[in-house]
Amino acid sequence: HAKNRGGHNYQFFNDSMNKNAVRRLQVENQLRLALRNKHIQVMYQPKVSLRNYEFVGLEALVRLNIPGTGVINPSEFIPLAEETGLIIEMGEQVLRQTCRDMRQWVEQGTVQGRVAVNLSAKQFVQPDLTKRIMAILNEEKLAPEYLELEITEGVVMEDPERAIEIMTELNQCGIHLALDDFGTGYSSLAYLKRFPIQTLKIDKAFVDDINGADRDRNMVASIVAMAHNMGLDVVAEGVVNTAQASTLSRLSCEFAQGYLFAEPLSSEAFVQHISVPASIH
Numbered sequence: 001h002a003k004n005r006g007g008h009n010y011q012f013f014n015d016s017m018n019k020n021a022v023r024r025l026q027v028e029n030q031l032r033l034a035l036r037n038k039h040i041q042v043m044y045q046p047k048v049s050l051r052n053y054e055f056v057g058l059e060a061l062v063r064l065n066i067p068g069t070g071v072i073n074p075s076e077f078i079p080l081a082e083e084t085g086l087i088i089e090m091g092e093q094v095l096r097q098t099c100r101d102m103r104q105w106v107e108q109g110t111v112q113g114r115v116a117v118n119l120s121a122k123q124f125v126q127p128d129l130t131k132r133i134m135a136i137l138n139e140e141k142l143a144p145e146y147l148e149l150e151i152t153e154g155v156v157m158e159d160p161e162r163a164i165e166i167m168t169e170l171n172q173c174g175i176h177l178a179l180d181d182f183g184t185g186y187s188s189l190a191y192l193k194r195f196p197i198q199t200l201k202i203d204k205a206f207v208d209d210i211n212g213a214d215r216d217r218n219m220v221a222s223i224v225a226m227a228h229n230m231g232l233d234v235v236a237e238g239v240v241n242t243a244q245a246s247t248l249s250r251l252s253c254e255f256a257q258g259y260l261f262a263e264p265l266s267s268e269a270f271v272q273h274i275s276v277p278a279s280i281h
Ligand code: C2E
Pocket: 045, 060, 061, 062, 073, 074, 075, 078, 091, 094, 118, 119, 120, 150, 180, 181, 237, 238, 239, 240, 257, 258, 259, 260, 264
């Protein structure tokens, strides 16, 4: 059909809006293909203590690896996966792969702490979410105590009362919860106090300028103090230099992730990375 249009076809591909549409279709097809073949890739980023830079846990981050094209990042395919509903299947494959890797590492004594998995909006509101997660943990023989789920402020604030119910259910199963990208949404403090969470992750945006404007530093200091008053752990995201790490440490933020310590790594590279003492990274 397209062939018959000849010149129009050429014009079609020169139009940038249509190019975006074509790219979207390509990414969607690749995502479907990867899900069908169970080729979804999971990378792992270490979480470290800011006191001694030692490894304390990890976060699983999904990648879509397309043969011949390279790696597509979540910022491009997660919104698309949400819109098409593919996110449910994707999320389950990521969780399963993560549990499988983690179980092996725990058994071998390679890894301590918890592995964090990000939950999307659509996954979070599934009526049988807890049951599905527990089934995967059970099938992969990983104790729920090794799992932490990261949920963004935006997602929980859509329906905070319902979110509290879901989070309570997950907590009662032994799964820890972290509020991700904190500071970018608009959690009311009244709700924050009621959310059954264990960890607050300070968004990279606050870390970027922590040694610049007083305002950003004061903001982080307040968030850390507030979180500690509520008995929460605090993790800073996106730490890229030692100046940021030492300021965060001075502000009593105890944990961090970021390229300074490690980028997200393949499971093989991750094991290599954490088997080397922190001082010589
Ligand atoms: P997030 O959960 O806040 O993850 C942190 C993001 O920051 C990751 O990007 C990570 O690679 C990146 N990052 C870590 N350290 C640094 C740093 O020092 N500098 C910079 N510039 N970036 C850093 P990534 O992997 O591209 O993921 C982006 C977002 O996509 C995640 O943000 C999360 O919201 C979502 N995501 C990733 N994996 C999954 C998944 O399996 N399921 C769902 N539902 N969402 C996911």
